[in-house]
Amino acid sequence: MGSSESRVSSVPAQELGTFIQKQLRPYESCEKQIQETVGVICSILLGGGIPLVQGVAVGGCYGRKTVLRGDSHGTLVLFLSCLEHFQDQTKPQDEILKSVMSQLEDSRSRQRLKHQWETLRTPGGISIRVSTPWQKVTFEVLAAFNALSLSANPTPWLYRELIRSMDETKAAPGKFSVCFAQLQEKFFKKYPPKVKDLILLMKRWYRQCPKEGPSHEPLSTYALELLAVxxxxxxxxxxxxxxxxxxxxxxxxxxxxEQLCVYWTVNYNLEDATVRNRLLRQLGSKRPVILDPVDLTHNVGGYVPWQDLQAEAQAWLASLSSTPAWSVLPAPLFMTPGHQLDKFIKDFLEPNEDFLCQIRKAVDIICSFLRETCFKSSPTKVQRIIKGGSTAKGTALKTGSDADIVVFLSSLKSFPSQKTYRSEIVQEIRTQLEACRQQHQFEVKFEISKWTAPRVLSFSLKSQHLNESVDFDVLPAYDALGPGKSTLWAYEELINVYRSSDIIGGEFSTCFTELQRDFILSQPTKLKSCIRLVKYWYKQCEKKMKPKGSLPPKYALELLTIYAWQQGNGMEDFSTAEGFRTVLELVTKYQQLSIYWTDNYNFQDETTRQFLLAQLQRTRPIILDPAEPTGDVGGGDRWCWHLLAKEAKEWFSSLCFRDGMGNSVQPWKVPTMQGPRSSGARIDPVAIQIPSDRSHFLG
Incomplete structure (x- = not known):
């Protein structure tokens, strides 16, 4: 390290971006010059004069576009016609590479190229060094079997062949990773430029950390790049x-x-049995585990001198203590054993109590403002305010939780009036809420959304020091359950409006927020923790599946969790793994689901009875909102339940469904549908037991 090189850990947090730009990114002119030279080398190799070379891929950090200014490295992968299988790579390639390099040098001499490079022969092999006054990249030249010659995208068959070849040759892990050089470049190409900047910063820091053991670069830096991604x-x-x-x-x-378990399923996944078994074996091995996203046999986490980095990491963290951190788990839920799920929920999902206290104070200020000031100059008066959403229900997650502030107004005298006037009321509340933010000092960051919606005003409350936040919706509503109004009358009014207009089911669910809240709030504490777990699982699915289709609302999964517990267990202390397993099993049986409750409405009143019977004839899945009978959050074919079911089936292989002894966790016996008796007076479950097909489980 030169004397002019600044210590990364001493750079102030607010100056890191400038530091990366001025000291870490390669100069554009140098990048362009090196790129031209590499292009010339590849053109010669592929120009037909060297028939043995069928393809060329540029890999390493040069191929990943994570080159640091100064001295860096890459790989030049030559796909040779004589290498027809993975196993062929175990044979010595030195003489072939020497011949290819000799032909490359002959071509350069004959063509009198202006582009210059050095060919280096070392005991470890052959390298090509391309230099400019301010940048140097040394490319290790490697021979490889072109695994992707038939298709740009890898198939399960290809990874089965990789596994078979590894087993037959007893090759070292990662021996055949070079065959997937194009995939590695493709994997990193999709990430934004700023992620590459973050990688550059961590690589420079790593270089500056004192290390006692042997250096395993470039694999150790590759592991850190993957960790940053x-x-x-x-x-x-x-x-x-x-x-x-x-x-x-x-x-x-x-x-x-010791907790790290990092992997991707963009190139290989759990669908093929052979690949699944090897992947699960890799993920279950001693941690740290950081699997190469292009080669499931290669755990690059073992190349990092973790112990040497501990003190340096702690020191840099201390200097950044005033900066929040992203909330990132060291291992995914998928790899958390069933007997550790309660600890997982407590450590990673439950919100910080101090933050919740700050949220409550902020919400109280906002509610007081809405009640006392917002409509001070208007004939409209606030009748009452109800807090809903996951924060009020006791099922909030550490990050990205939601909450509702439902404002019941005197000017909204019916369900139709709510639909007609809520847009202009939302605009008025928005104006007043901006004033509230200016007038009060909040312990949390208060951000009003720039997006406007006709039925809702959204804002966020974020911790000043933690990576925790709650997204709020302020919703004006008709007070259908106000003083002097019975729930029976409210439901009859709702049903009549629903039948006589073209509104969609659940349109007026905000009017019944307190019933929704109380239904979930009244459940046992451990059940609400299980709901947190299911919601977290749902959010992981949402990230993965959202581009493919619209998933059912997470409220449907909350209700499904309660139903699974009520029908399958009912004890306040139960196995979280069994409960979670049962919910996912119900998701896979979505086409059979017909679920409702009679806590707030039932079959006694004739109007409600006839309406419920009609609701239960709808396309399944049917999951009726226990607070609002027009709201079917199962939705029939409205949402893509099949995507969620496909994901749930993959999760049956998860360690979540193994107990401490390694045995498979079985689901509870739960009916998938309910049906009213002919009298309509009672509801009995139809005993359709969920089969415990052991083929869904590990082992």
Whole structure:
């Protein structure tokens, strides 16, 4: 390290972006010159003069576009016609590579090229060094079997062949990773430029850390690059972000190597049995585990000198203590054993109590403002305010939870009037809420959404020091359950409006927020923790599935969790793994689901009875909102339940459904549908037991 090189950990958080730009990114002119030279080399190799070379891929950090200014490395992968299988790579390739390099040099001499490079022969092999005054990249030349010659996208068959070849040759892990060089470049290409900046920063820091053991570069830096990508994917996903927050998240992971289990399923996944078994074996091995996203046989986490980095990571974290960190788990839920799920919920899902206290204070200020000031100059008066959403129900997650503030107004005298006038009321509340933010000092960040919606005003409350937040919706509503109004009368009015107009089911669910809240709030504490777990699982699915289709609302999963517990267990102390397993099993049986409750409405009143019977004839899945009978959150074919069911089936292989002894966790016996007796006076479950097909489980 030169004397002019600044210590990364001493750079103030607010200056990290400038530091990366001025000291870490290669100069554009140097990049262009090296790119031209590499292009010339590849053109010669592929120009037909060297028939043995069928293809060329540029890999390493040069191929991943994560080259640091100064001295860096890459790989030049030559796909040779004589290598027809993975196993062929175990044979010595030195003489072939020497011949290819000799032909490359002959071509350069004959063509009198202006582009210059050095060919280096070392005991470890052959390298090509391309240099400019301010940049140097050394490319290790490697021979490889072209695994992707038939298709740009890998197939399960290809990974089965990889596994078979590894087993037959007893090759070292990662021996055949070079065959997937194009995939590695493709994997990194999709990430925003700022993620690459974050990678550059962590690589420079790593170079500056004192290390006692042998250096395993470039594999150790590749592992850190993957860790940075993982942290961004799990904790941020925004193209523009605070670099210091990302640094804190990565350093936090570096301090917990014994918990790290990082992997991707973009190239291989759990669908094929052979691939699934090897992948699960890899993920179950001693941690840290950071699987190469292009080669499931290669755990690059073992190349990082974690112990040497601990003190350095702690020191840098201390200097960034005033900066929040992204919330990133060291291991995914999928790899958490069933007997550790309660601890997982407590450690990673439950919100910070101090933050919740700050939220409650802020919400009280906002509610007081809405009640006393917002409509001070208007004939409209606030009749009452109800708090709803996951924060009020006791099922909030650490990050990205939601809450509702439902404002019942005197000017909204019926369900139709709510639909007609709520847009202009929302605009008025928005104006007044901006004033409230200016007038009060909040212990949390108060941000009003720039987006407007006709039925809702959204804002966020974020912790000043933690990566925790709650998204609020302010909703004006007709007070259908106000003083002097019975629930029976409210439901009859709702049903009549629903039948006589073209509104969609659940349109006026805000009017029944307190019933929704109380239904979930009244459930046992451990059941609400299980709901948190299911919601977290749902959010993971949402990230993965959202581009493919619209998933059912998470409220449907909350209700499904309660139903599973009520029908299958009913004890306040139960196995979280069994409850979670049962919910996912019900998701896979979505086409059979017909579920409702009679806590707030029932079959006694004739109007309600006839309406419920009609509701239960709808296309399944049917999951009626226990507070609002027009709301079917199952939705029939409205949402893509099949996507959620497909994901649930993959999760049957998860360690979540193995107990401490390694045995498979079985679901509770729960009916998938309910049906009223002919009298309509009682509801009995139809005993359709969920089969416990052991083929869905590990082992």
């Amino acid at each position: 993982y942290a961004w994917e799990q904790g941020c996903r925004a193209e523009d972000f605070n670099i210091a927050e990302g640094v804190r998240a990565i350093l936090g992971l570096i301090r917990r190597p």
